[in-house]
Amino acid sequence: MEEAQNSFVPGTILSADVTVTQSETVRDFYKKVIGWKHSDYKRGGYTDYFMTTEDGQPVAGICQRAGSLADLPPVWIVYFGVNDLKASLEECRNLGGKVLSEPQGEGRGSYAIIEYPEGAICGLSQI
Incomplete structure (x- = not known):
């Protein structure tokens, strides 16, 4: 089986994430404002969210401020x-x-x- 070719070029914007204390509330805000859908990503005792377009294309992440992300500022x-x-x-x-x-x-x-x-x-x- 042939390995998939990497289609990303260095310097390309791959994604955007925001890390917050109330990820579920922020998830719901952007779902209503932008029209995103989401899928859950379980991380121990909390859940992060992969935000997607209507057709399922991944576009962003909304993460809980915990674990290795606890010290990140709440900005995109x-x-x-x-x-x-x-x-x-x-x-x-x-x-x-x-x-x-x-x-x-x-x-x-x-x-x-x-x-x-x-x-x-x-x-x-x-x-």
Whole structure:
């Protein structure tokens, strides 16, 4: 069986997540305002949500502020694709940025949250 080709290009916006204390309330707000649907993602004692378009295409995540996400600010975080997450995090630090969330996972799909020296926050995900 042939391995699926990665269709993402480095620098592509992959997704956006918001991490909040009342994820169910926020989920319902965006469902009504934007028209999203959702599917549940159980994480221990709480649930995060994959938000999708009407036809099921994933577009965003709404996460509970808990576990490894407990210290993230309650803002929408855009995730950019990178070829090598560890190298990108090292470069971030070298340029005066901060790594707010150490890598979660390994290889393709692993991700971390960084902060630009002047405060802008984004996520990086290995593609």
